[in-house]
Every structure is written in structure tokens, then in C-alpha cells.
Amino acid sequence: MKIKEIIESGIMETYVMGIATEQEIEQVLTLRKEFPEFEQELNKLEYDMEVLAHGMAVPPPPGVLEKIEHEVHEIQLSAQKLEKFSEQEHTTNHESAKKDRYIEVESESSHMRIHKAWRWVFAAVFVLGKIFLGFAIYFYLANKQAQEQILELKTEIKRSVPFR
Template sequence: MEINKIIESGLMETYVMGIATEEEVKKVLSLKKEYPAFKDALEQLEYDMELLAQSMGIEPPAGTLAKIEHGINEIQRQNQSVQTAFNPEYSSDKTQPDNRQEKYIEVESESNQMHVNKAWKWVFIAVFVLGKIFLACAIYFYLENRQVKEQIKELKIEIKQKIR
């Protein structure tokens, strides 16, 4: 039969391996719709390829899952914070739901604000406090220096008077 010939041609294999050309993909999809035998054979091949991948699998080292979980949670947290930041904007525009996405992009692109990691808050506080300390030190040493200069001046006058 014609369909068995196609099944044996290697077309399904190139499709499942992800290297089929656009033309071949179209052909596979139309054959899948048209012939149940082709559909079954393709699904069986996909299943077998998964089993094959399982047999070539490697056990991830301990801690990998936790790292992946942490990464995904981080992304979800970022998404949530972005959504909450822009939700008020959306809720005021209930009459035009189709424009929501466009509006979001526009607000993003024209925004002149910058998102900074929360950890920087403590760095800024430290810089501010250090700045104040340096300013206080500078004033203190300036006054001290002025006082010393005046004392030196007085001493010089005193010495001059004694010499005379």
C-alpha cells in the first residue's frame, strides 16, 4: 500500500527528529489527518523516541531540582511584581480590553523610571550615613585647624614681643 511505503520512507523519522523541511512538515501533517495508520505510526514513533531519551537519561546531581525550582520561583515572583505594578493602569481602561497589551508596551517603552534590586537600598543607606560622617569630620577638622592657626599666630606675636 502507498501509505506503508510512506511510513517506511523515513519521512516520519526526519519529522520527529525536528529536521524536516517546511514542505515535509506540511506533508506529515496532512498525512496525519488523512490516514489513521500514519497517525498511529507517528504517535508510536514519538513515544518510542521518548523511551529512547529516557534510556539515555542521566540522574541529575542532588540539589539541581532545588536550583531549578529557585530559578522558576524567581521568574514567577518577577512576573507577579510586574503584573501588580501595571494592574491599576489596566483596571482604569475596562472599556477597551483589546488595547491592554498595546498600552502595557507603550508604558514600558516610554517609562523614564528604573527598577533597582531591593538589596541596593542598604548600600544607598550606608553611602548616605558615611557621607554624613565624612561631612561632620570635615567640619570638625576645619574648625580645629582654624583654631590651631590662630594659636600659632598668637604664639608668634608673643615670641616677637618677648624678643623685643
């Protein structure tokens, strides 16, 4: 009778879904060893959850496996080429390779270096930003002036039209 209550308590479901606490995991593992009925119910639940997961699974788009295989193959080829290149470099120019191998990681300068083409792009974006800011201020002031003129015209119309 006690084992039925434990089975219906929901502890197996939390265990199978992977959200059980450490105490619940230990309890399930001990119950699994002690009671064959609990073991059978747990196996049945695991099977049902697996069938449900397979039924709800979304297949990947066609061609994904080929793309992954191609990328892995390219990575392997580039690693092999790099190994061959480093072996050749090591055997031919051992002394000169030592001098060229070091790269300065830290720099005293706080400035960032960018490619010359990007400098022109950043300059163009900066100039365009200033131009658009100027237009925005101009149109804001023009709108404000137009609203003031409309307000003046409304008050003038109210003064000139007599009350009936």
C-alpha cells in the first residue's frame, strides 16, 4: 500500500524529467533497488516519456547534417594544414621563427587601431549623424514657429470676428 502512494506522489515524474532534488534522487534510487514494482513503473514512465519526446520532436531542416559534416571536414583540413605549416617552419627557420613567433598582447596605448577603410566609414557615419542632427533641430524649430504662427492667427481671427 505504501509503495502505491509513493508511485502516485509524483516523485518518479520529477526524477524522469530531471528536476528532482538530491533527496528525491536518492529516494528513487533506493526505492528502485528495494521494490521491483517501483522499478517496473519507473521503466514504464521513462519509456512513455521517450515516446512522447519522439512524437513531439521537430526534425531539422534538410541539409543540416551535410553542412555540419562539411564544417567539421573544413576544420580538420585547416588544422592539418596548420600542423604541416608549423612543422615546415620549425624545421627550416628555427631561430628566425622564435623571433617572429611572439605577439605583443598588452599595449601602452589606449587607442584602438582599425583598418583604413573602416576609418572612412566611421567618418562618414559621424558626418551624416551631424547633418541629420542639424536637420532635426531645423525642422523642430520650424515646427515650433509654425505652431506659434497658427496660434497667433487663431487669436487674430477670434478678435476680428464679432460675437453673434
